[in-house]
Amino acid sequence: MLDQDSLRRYEAQCTQDSPPQCRINCPFSLDCRAFLTNMACGKLAAARAILERHLPLPHIMALICDHPCEQACLRRDFGGAIALHHLEFSCLAQTTSAERLLPIPPKRHKMAVVGAGLAALTAAWDLSRKSYPVTLFVDGEISELLLCQFPNLEEARAWLEEDLKVLLRKVCVEQKTVTREALVTLAQDFAGVFLDASTHPALAPAEAAVDASTWHWQDGICVAGWRSLSPTGHTYSLPSRQAGQGREAALTMERVAGKLSLTAERKKRYGNLHTDCTQVERVQRLEPQTTQWGCALYSQEEARQEASRCLQCQCLICVENCPYLQKYKGYPKVYARQIHNNATIVKGLHTANALINGCALCDQCSRLCPEHFSMAELCLAAREEMVARGQMPPSAHEFALEDMEQAQSPGAFLTWPKPKPGASPPHWLFFPGCQLSASRGEQVLALFAWLEQKLSGSDQAGLALCLACCGQPAHWAGQRKLFEEQLARLRDVWQEYGKPTILTACASCLAALREGLPDLPVRSVWELVDSLELSDLPKEARFPLPKTFSVHDPCAARDDKGWQKAIRSLAQKLGYTLIEPKCTAETTSCCGYGGLVWCAQPETANSLVADRIAQLPGDVLASCVMCRDRFVAQDKACWHILDLLLPHLAVAGTQRGPGLAQRRYQRSQLKARILGQTIRPEGEEVALASDLAETLEEQHILLSDIITALEQIEAKTLWCLNKTNNHRVGAWRPRKVTFWVEYSKTEHGFLVHDAWCHRMLVPGAGGEDAETVIAREQSSSS
Amino acid sequence: MGMLPEYRPDQGEWLCGRCKIPLEQGKVPVFYLNSAFDVILPRCPQCGFTLVPKSLAQGKMLEVESLLEEK
Numbered sequence: 001m002l003d004q005d006s007l008r009r010y011e012a013q014c015t016q017d018s019p020p021q022c023r024i025n026c027p028f029s030l031d032c033r034a035f036l037t038n039m040a041c042g043k044l045a046a047a048r049a050i051l052e053r054h055l056p057l058p059h060i061m062a063l064i065c066d067h068p069c070e071q072a073c074l075r076r077d078f079g080g081a082i083a084l085h086h087l088e089f090s091c092l093a094q095t096t097s098a099e100r101l102l103p104i105p106p107k108r109h110k111m112a113v114v115g116a117g118l119a120a121l122t123a124a125w126d127l128s129r130k131s132y133p134v135t136l137f138v139d140g141e142i143s144e145l146l147l148c149q150f151p152n153l154e155e156a157r158a159w160l161e162e163d164l165k166v167l168l169r170k171v172c173v174e175q176k177t178v179t180r181e182a183l184v185t186l187a188q189d190f191a192g193v194f195l196d197a198s199t200h201p202a203l204a205p206a207e208a209a210v211d212a213s214t215w216h217w218q219d220g221i222c223v224a225g226w227r228s229l230s231p232t233g234h235t236y237s238l239p240s241r242q243a244g245q246g247r248e249a250a251l252t253m254e255r256v257a258g259k260l261s262l263t264a265e266r267k268k269r270y271g272n273l274h275t276d277c278t279q280v281e282r283v284q285r286l287e288p289q290t291t292q293w294g295c296a297l298y299s300q301e302e303a304r305q306e307a308s309r310c311l312q313c314q315c316l317i318c319v320e321n322c323p324y325l326q327k328y329k330g331y332p333k334v335y336a337r338q339i340h341n342n343a344t345i346v347k348g349l350h351t352a353n354a355l356i357n358g359c360a361l362c363d364q365c366s367r368l369c370p371e372h373f374s375m376a377e378l379c380l381a382a383r384e385e386m387v388a389r390g391q392m393p394p395s396a397h398e399f400a401l402e403d404m405e406q407a408q409s410p411g412a413f414l415t416w417p418k419p420k421p422g423a424s425p426p427h428w429l430f431f432p433g434c435q436l437s438a439s440r441g442e443q444v445l446a447l448f449a450w451l452e453q454k455l456s457g458s459d460q461a462g463l464a465l466c467l468a469c470c471g472q473p474a475h476w477a478g479q480r481k482l483f484e485e486q487l488a489r490l491r492d493v494w495q496e497y498g499k500p501t502i503l504t505a506c507a508s509c510l511a512a513l514r515e516g517l518p519d520l521p522v523r524s525v526w527e528l529v530d531s532l533e534l535s536d537l538p539k540e541a542r543f544p545l546p547k548t549f550s551v552h553d554p555c556a557a558r559d560d561k562g563w564q565k566a567i568r569s570l571a572q573k574l575g576y577t578l579i580e581p582k583c584t585a586e587t588t589s590c591c592g593y594g595g596l597v598w599c600a601q602p603e604t605a606n607s608l609v610a611d612r613i614a615q616l617p618g619d620v621l622a623s624c625v626m627c628r629d630r631f632v633a634q635d636k637a638c639w640h641i642l643d644l645l646l647p648h649l650a651v652a653g654t655q656r657g658p659g660l661a662q663r664r665y666q667r668s669q670l671k672a673r674i675l676g677q678t679i680r681p682e683g684e685e686v687a688l689a690s691d692l693a694e695t696l697e698e699q700h701i702l703l704s705d706i707i708t709a710l711e712q713i714e715a716k717t718l719w720c721l722n723k724t725n726n727h728r729v730g731a732w733r734p735r736k737v738t739f740w741v742e743y744s745k746t747e748h749g750f751l752v753h754d755a756w757c758h759r760m761l762v763p764g765a766g767g768e769d770a771e772t773v774i775a776r777e778q779s780s781s782s
Numbered sequence: 783m784g785m786l787p788e789y790r791p792d793q794g795e796w797l798c799g800r801c802k803i804p805l806e807q808g809k810v811p812v813f814y815l816n817s818a819f820d821v822i823l824p825r826c827p828q829c830g831f832t833l834v835p836k837s838l839a840q841g842k843m844l845e846v847e848s849l850l851e852e853k
Contacts, residue, residue: 349852393851394815720805720826720833722794729833730799740834758839759847761813762823762832770810770830777813 002381007340013373014333018270020313021072022084027244028061030054032069032084032310039087039307042300048095051088056125056243057167059159060118062088063295064150064239074275074311080285082310083296090288090298092159104131109257112137112186113171114178114203115196116145118239119225121167122246123194127253128170137176137186145199149227149237156293178203187219192253194246197226198237214262215249222249222256274370275313283309318365318373321583323607324358324597325365325375332365332373339382350391356382357396358604361476361595362555367587379595383478394736395759397477399700400599403664407434407469408486412667414467415493416674425498426462427455430525431513433506434469436625438663441670443642443649444505447525450646454532464497466490467671470509471516476596487516494520503528507556507563507624508594524557526566526623526641534573534645541647545639549621551578552612552631552638553588557623561585567623567641574644581615589615593626602698609634619653629657659693661702683707685749692752701739701755708732709739710750718767727753733766740765788822789838796833798826805833815850 002010022032031050038047055061065085073081113124114137121142128134138145143160147153153160176182178195180203186193195217197204207226210217215224224245227235255262286306288296298306318332319325328335335355342352359379366374386392406412412434419425430451432444452463471486490513494502503525504510513522549571557563564585571578583589589612592598592605613636620638622628631638633656643650658666665682672679683703688696696702709732713719719730729742738761742754761777764770788807796805805824810832812821825832834843 349849351852353852393848395847395851717800718831719799720831721797721799722791723797724794727794728799731834738834740836740839742836754836756836756839758834758843759814760843762834763810763812764825764830764832765834770825770832774811777818778811781813781816781818 002336002340002343002378002385007336010336010373010378011333012271013369013371014315014331014336015271015273015371016315016331017333018273020273020275021074022069022082022313024270025068025072026054027068027240027247028054028056030069032082033312035091036082036084036087036307036310037312039091039303040310042304044091044095044300044303045098047091048097049099051091052097052099056122056247057118057163059092059156059163060146060150060153061239061243062092063156063159063293064153066238066240068240074277074313075280075309078277078280079283079309083285083298083306086288086296086298087303087307089292089295090303093292093297094300094303101129107132109191109254110135110189111192111194111253111257112190113194113196114183114186115194115199115225116140116142117149117196117198117225118146118237118242119198119246119249120194120196121146122243123222123224123250123253124171125167126247126250128167130254132254132257134171135190136171136173137178138173139175139177142173149198150239152294183221184219187221191220191257193221194249194253195221195223196246197223198242199225201227213248213266214252215245216252216256216262220253220256222252224249271371273313274315274317275311276315276317277311280311285309315370317368317370318375321368321587321589322365323611324360324604327358327604327607328355332369332375332378335375336378339378343382343385352382353386353393353396354601355379356386357393357600358597359595360555360590360592360597360605360608362590363558364555364583364587364589367558376595380476380478383476384480385478387478387480392478396600397473397479397596398736400473400596401477401479401482403660404434404469404471404473404486406664407438407467407667408489412437412467412664412671414465414671414674415496416465416467419464419496419498424462426464426500427460428463428528429494429497429500429502430463430465431470431502431504431509432465432467432525433504433509434467434667435663436505437467437670438667439625439629439657440640440642440651441666441673443640443646444670445674446646446649447505447529447642450537451525451528451532454536462500464500465674466493467667467674468493470504470506470512472508472512473596475512475516476594483512483516487512491517491520507554507560508626510560510563511556524560524563524566526570527562529645530566530569530573534570537574537645538648542650543652545576545643545647545650546619546637546653547575548577548579549619549639550581550616551584552581552591552616552620552622552627553585554622554624554627555588555590555594558586558588563623567621570641571621571644576621576644578621579617581617583615591624591627591630593624593630598630599700605630606634625657632656659697660700661697661704664702664704686710687746687749687751689751689753692754696755699755699757701757705734705739705757706741706752706755708734709741710743710752712767713741716767731765731767733761733768738762738766786820786822787842789824789835789842791824791833792835792837796824798829798831800831801826801828803828805831814847815853817850817853 035050067085070081111132111134116138215222217223225242228238288298290297338352361376363376366372471483474482501521505525592608597605623641628638628640637653639653712732713730719728743750743752763773808825
């Protein structure tokens, strides 16, 4: 169960929500990205609204801020930091305020602010905006006091006066020389007191004596706004620092007044927002043509250009590379929350089921993510939990699990030659995997024969064959128990053969065996082949093969350096040239077969394969037959490594792989061939109307389902007749699916015009007596 | 009965293969994942054979199945 703690751990791993460096470095947490977005599209009023929302005394700050944001800007190394300071100034210079403050009832806690430095005025600004009654105690004219520290405001007196006018609408000013005794009295009369250290250095303690996280000095009195000291011993006023301290102190005063903890939950903790700058092109910072009051003034067009240089820092590195992560319009942090909510929902719809079952579990995201966020881990855990609670939608994986069952059935499962008592045990057990056996039986046998001959006489002689499924579909479906059952069966086989090294030709099998049977010796067959002498491999090619390929690593082998190296080495030894795509080896992309997405969400699987194809120029070399067949199904020429090793048995790179029904048949056929038996091709008496085969595959209706349905429909008269075209339509429900077949009887058998299926149980459709079904279902539900 | 969803054959005139009598629109309870509801479908008034038209199986029925799977 994804509990609150693990959810938080997952959420903390994804930094997409974290603010960019510019915002972190701004003491007012200015939303620089949003400000620049508006500036870049000429929405000056909206940009101004953002400044007014975040900045205290916005005109003054826009003029004199020392802009720490720019020092942290990631654009800095690519043409110079974004001129945020100039842009803020230009925005305010070219717009007028439209700010409408909502009337808020005054709060009961009275606040006193002593001094007229930037820290004091910021504290007064913030507190008055939150409707605290604020009294500002000054000893002279506010503007003059401020000008003492910031003489460059003199030129822009109009702006200075404008901010002060807004401030003084809500703040009472009292002329008073505040002494130490007076400060004590103020602390008694007011709920919070602020003292500006820049205008009252004699009253203020040393900066080091005050807690820098709260600026609380003593007895409800906050102090902040000290002038800074240069290395040469000069004092100077740093606006962002002083005003930032004022803002923090104001927050403390509220907490003092409300008798709240001064430190708890004060600052939200964020991870470091990762931004990939590897593709960023250099664009030089735009220097404006005009200045005003010593500050650069951009024209609207210049401002638009300069703001457009903003990188709009964000991570999304996983999302940009994965169509599945793009599909749900969020990012892993959001998805983790949705998946958690899905598991904890009591009433209502489990709307994240599709999110959970749409992941290919390929784990590319965790390799791309600087924090290694794994959607695969999250989705697999969620699937296992759904299965345990009985909430997994039956339609998601049932068909794939039936396919696994067929590969494990007596019709397809084979260990050969049988272990002989007394004979020396084989050194190797070749495990080609159920999909390679289903589509490349001829090549599997040829490779087996070549290996057997190559190894004979060596100290590594002895090779046996196991045609079976590794159980990975059960693992992907979240069926942990079923997965373990498959693995236990394989362990038995391994023990029967005297514990040989297992050689897999499928990356998913390799991953499943390594995870589920970690104590068994397992390696890829490609590594063994690569270690052998290759000169006696057949040279004559059945088809002309290309000389250059884009190499595509299967996602299940992303961590398997041995696999990746062997494929490259073999291709090179055989005289081929390989091109590495952008996402390769550890960061390779999934073809859409992984995680049973092909079964649960074919449309998501198709977008994954289409995205991968777009990354691969020319013909592709795959080392997983499912990748190969999925590429070719989308008209991308793709060859399997076996086509290079055994060119006399090559399958053309454009020839589509077998369909779902044909795969099952070919698995059985391979077993029969090894045992010297023949099996009748299925459905000789059943003809399909043109184009029907593909439609049936899409609906996961197999030819064997149709054959069985027809047998039962005819034998039990489970059909009705359409008098207008003389077609019969009948239904058979062999398991939790009802199959409908529309057909005509022909001289040799049947012509199938159409077929469809549904999971819903409809009494009177599927073979069982309608009344019996109704009685059973109604009694089981009551 | 007038309020129940009703689905007719996609086309044609239909006879029950077993009873050789025309199918008639009739109320049938259907079941999926602990839910049950009534619909009106073409069925044989004698043996209860019920026809699920393709348009229903691939349309509304699929939609309801998905919805119930999310419950």
